[in-house]
Amino acid sequence: MKRNKEKNIFVALCLAPALLLFTIFMVIPTLNVFYISTLKWGGLSANKTFVGLKNYTILFEDMNFIASLQNTILIIVIVTIITMVVSLIFASIIVREDIKFKNFFRVIFYIPNILSVVVISSIFAQIYDPSTNGLLNSILGLFNGEGWTTIKFLGDQGIVIYAIIGAMIWQAIGYYMVMYMASISAIPEHLYEAAQIAGASRFTQFTRITIPLIWNNIRTTLTFFIISSINLSFLFVKVMTSGGPDGASETVLSYLYSQAYTNASYGYGMAIGAVVFILSFILSGAISKATKRDVLEY
């Protein structure tokens, strides 16, 4: 009995530093965000007025916020679907197929992940250049005759968000590919051999063996997709378009930033932050629930 108590004290003492750090750096700041979101505060002075949930009522009538939320959800959905499909296929090809320069491709695909978002954004600013010298526009120009006007990837309000999505997918593929490759490599070879003998095609092997056996990994990456899409979209938007033209590429975090700082409405910015926090929790939870399957043992 005494030993047990001693053990508990020891465990508690060992956990204490980590718990303390977690409380100081995670729990308190998060609670603080919720507290500040109930204030009318410019962010600099001691002049804070408690306004209750007023910031939230303004928020849900603010069409700029709704538009930025729509953009963010669009980014999450499209980036997740395309990146996941492409990186799964690439991972499967590199691990499963007997192709040359495997390691070379592995490195090439991973490179965008090492580059900083600012560098990637600068690269894509050149790719999307609206003049005929732009990389994409000069290629498109080959297929179009005289009098063709170039596509304004970052200037057309209907296209700009997809242009940002394109850059985000390019950046993300390598990272997720490496994650999928790790779990695909762990699948025992004999399963594929047995499937081959039974006459299963490559595609069937992919859908019936690979996908089910790395399902847990896919589920984990789905949460990553949500969090990283929300975070990275801010950086891409900030560098490539500053939310423009005229707010067309604004995402929730870039809108939070411009409200909290440029518009000196810190309390309002934190209300946006609180909504994003809750939203990403709900989204991750819902996706995790919807994709729950029995883990297959092998």
Place this chain on the structure above:
Amino acid sequence: MKKLFKVLLASLLCLGLVGCSADTDDNAGDATGTPETPVLKIAGLDGGYGSAGWEAVIANFEAAEGVSVELQLEKNIAEVLRPVINSGKDIPDLVYLAVGATGGLTEAMISEKQILDISDVLDMQVGAEGVTVGEKLLPGFTDALTSSPYQDGSLYLAPINYGPCGLFYDANLLATKGWELPTTWAEMFELGDLAAAEGIALFTYPTTGYFDAFFSAVLNSVVGPEQYAKLMTYDVAAWESESTKEAFALVGKLAGYVEENTVANANGEGFTKNQLLILDNKAIFCPNGTWLPGEMAEAPRTEGFEWGFTSIPAYTEGGDAYATTFVEQMYIPTSAENADLAKKFIAYCYSDEAAALFYTNGGAVMPIVGNEKFITAEDPNSLYYNIYNTGAKANAVGFAAIEKVEGVDLTSADGILYGTVNSVVAGTKTVEEWHADVVEAVKKLNK
């Protein structure tokens, strides 16, 4: 023994934590100053004028006053200072950051009333020149809304580095094509049609952020100074008026003459490509400040290119043509420790000695009487500063301080008033919609 070891280990972990958070105040004494020599902390923007001017002026001030000055100039000073000001510790005694600069820190300081009233600086002597700061400053600068934002007759932000914002163009292009420099908007659009026939656009802009200087000059020339002053104080009736609508319509018409790639490049990443358009003779006019030739010094250009600079055209024949006077500000935060020393430094900045140093080390011009001593006729800068001697009127830009309203950003570079220009140019919003949005925002700000 084992138990003792466990307890020791655990307390060691905890100690480590405490160690991490321990205040490092014992280092504070190592700073450059001692109690005898006060330290003046200056923080500001590392902008187009560079840091050499500041360093030279500070060196002289240190020698004259026997004080020590710490200078911190950063490109992202708003982001650097925000947490510092929030923490209330180590607040700079003097901040050099213009109203309207990226990050909105100065606007936040104004709306949060965090800036010290420095009206007494106006009565301070400028070195041994025998004049006060108030006498030395050019008229009109201290009562502008950018310096006296609360309209209470007090000075809060000291004006520094002024320069005209007008339209830049290639003088050689106009000369070779035989095109006249337009003085009215009617002539401007005529020129636009002529140029369009040769595949040259009339207008481009780096980002919508430059519309604060450009559009305010248009507004001033269309509605007149009296109503313009009302616009700057968010007067709803003034914003709703027909004459204000006419100014919007003018920009709407100009939108049809804007170079086609402008909107796509009107962001932090591509704005230089828009500026390049006038060097490449793909567009004629580009609104900008005097730093543009320096900023584009290394850029390739068409043969024979020659910088030209003019005011915004007059609305009607014989009407007033304006060029916005862009002026930066420096101010003392209310919680600064050495406010008196900072005031002394501000007064010193307006001395001939400091002004000469600022000008020769980076080209910044102080808004003081006797500037012509530095900017001689041979000086390339005289092209810009002469604009007011050749008929253009000075237009002050800057809105009155107002309590910020959540979700309503009217006046920032991407705000409703200027940011929407991109939509008007792209054709996704009409001028009427833009005007209605602005009026609605002004109404919300007045609530």
